[in-house]
Amino acid sequence: MAIIVKKFGGSSVADAQRVQHVADTIIEDYQKGNDVIVVVSAQGDTTDDLIEKAKEINPDGGSKRELDMLLAAGEQISIALLAMAIEKKGFPVISLLGWQAGFETDSHHGIARIKRVNTERLRNEIAKKNIVIVAGFQGINKYDDVTTLGRGGSDTSAVAIAAAMKADVCQIYTDVDGVYTADPRKVETARKMDEITYDEMLELATLGAQVLNNRSVEMAKKYNVELEVLSSLENKPGTIVKEIVKMEKTLIRGVAKDTNVASISVVGLADKPGTAFKIFNKLAQHKINVDIILQSVGRSGTKDITFTVPKDMGKIAVDALTAMKDSLKYESVSVDESVAKVSIVGAGMESHPGVAAKMFEALYDASINIQMISTSEIKISVLLSADDADRAVRAVHDAFID
């Protein structure tokens, strides 16, 4: 007998029929003798509808405290309906709001962090052999005010419960059936992985393969919670995310593309100490995340610095740099938004030299120009023209994965 935590997103419980299907999935595990705790998001478009209502009242959207109060009603509706569906099928079940399930958070409304999960009630309900349905995405702070966890909050709720209850597995049901070596809509030969490490999953998520929210993977890694990403529509195994996975013959785990990137070039900088510090310190003050950085020697004793930022930060970065032109002393600053980042991820590559060379060769064979390169222990990223991105993913995928 195992403790299983299952998480279903909003599209999985969007209407009565899907709620019934989810109920069947839950009951199947319960009937095998497992303790089953289920985390659910708000139904389909409920959250968007509630935000729309708030904007009708106040176009600025109201305070975050009241917005949390409003949005938390969404999960309240979905947990009650799912519990009713399970009741109807004759199984013992109870729904719990975030605070009833023991979710204690800090007071950052809209992006609250879980401080702890007080599992007393959860354990009592499990002891009574109840299937427990928990509202994801929500908790309360020390003032007893309702908080929400922000983007991907229900995934985080599920992992937090799995950690606190020492669950055997935390199953995240999605609209895909697992984690692929590349986007299967773009790369025909992409295949589903049976297993992947937390670090690999984190790199893939950062690179735009948004199957799991990073925060939930980080928490799973920290508390060693075994995750499984699987389909809410098909009844088959998905991809397991855990600390150590069995070696496969492929060195790399996946190829990912990120088009939410802009490249910024500062040309003709005076070549004196502290220039780079000044630039990146200013960008940090503007909360701009800088990814790849390239410094090169420019003409006549100057230097150039090029770096990438998320696309929507491009203009802010350029404005910040323009404002400090006098103190910084450079010739020009420019932004290029027609770029993309293609990366390979794999914990195996660190002990295998030649991985980078193999990637560059594949791109060279496909006549794709590399603008910038960045490497980490388990990842190699290249910046290239956005027009080449899909072709680059296929070329690299074919080179590494059979």
Added chain:
Amino acid sequence: MAIIVKKFGGSSVADAQRVQHVADTIIEDYQKGNDVIVVVSAQGDTTDDLIEKAKEINPDGGSKRELDMLLAAGEQISIALLAMAIEKKGFPVISLLGWQAGFETDSHHGIARIKRVNTERLRNEIAKKNIVIVAGFQGINKYDDVTTLGRGGSDTSAVAIAAAMKADVCQIYTDVDGVYTADPRKVETARKMDEITYDEMLELATLGAQVLNNRSVEMAKKYNVELEVLSSLENKPGTIVKEIVKMEKTLIRGVAKDTNVASISVVGLADKPGTAFKIFNKLAQHKINVDIILQSVGRSGTKDITFTVPKDMGKIAVDALTAMKDSLKYESVSVDESVAKVSIVGAGMESHPGVAAKMFEALYDASINIQMISTSEIKISVLLSADDADRAVRAVHDAFID
């Protein structure tokens, strides 16, 4: 400076525009320096929509515990939206769910009774000069499960807060502008009363003038909470409900009609002791409320008993009586659903003889036949043909009220 509790029903906050209007009404009192606590119901049809969702999942409607969980989301949405509207207008405000506002109830889901209101949080928010918006209709039981108070629950929530906070007045906003001497849609000469006693209000409510829920009036009487019934659309004084009201020249306070009534006749009962007891004991076992009872001598040493019950209880009562025909020994039982009850209510009548006679005279002048009569200290009711009911109300109203 006073403590004012205001309650707005679902139609008063049905859409963004109405929410804004309610916000203005609240702010007006707050700006005068009052402490303002507001109780709100779910928006417009929200509750019905949620019940519909539950029926899609389970046509039986699910357990009452899960139904309470579901329905409580309705008020959660309306309090957040109202708070946002007040924020937008620049005033300090906080919304509180039933449990946050301290509503502790028993565990009768769907019809929970308030055990106490723990006012700590309410007092803290008032001390911070916040306008407090409380979700009506809901609380939690000792297991921390969400409960709802049933029909008219938000009125009861408002009165309970007013009692616990020793508020100066509890204002119940409705779609009428006060309590009338008769239904103004039926009786042209009906007029709004400035004041009415709790007992009179209770009798009028029982008689179908459903302005206020009885439970809330009973609680107001018990804790001596001054109520005011007033319009959410027009800005003018309504009707005050309190213990002692100033004498008016009219003896009676109002004329009410109740068409939700059936009259049941048991004919040819053996005239021996215990017959009436057996009948009404059986009806009580079926939770049937009996109102007017008439016992008369029948033919050849038998007796007849006629009584009234709510219309939907008519068939149940007849079935119950039919099942005990052998033990009870009677000739026949019949039900008449084409009857109505017309009543006059007024605390003044008990010290004024001749009130009943004046009522009967008015009906006689209008050629209306009286089938049964029932009197209490502050009420006289007559049963008559449903076809005569509206005419009877007008005749009696004209006789007593100028």
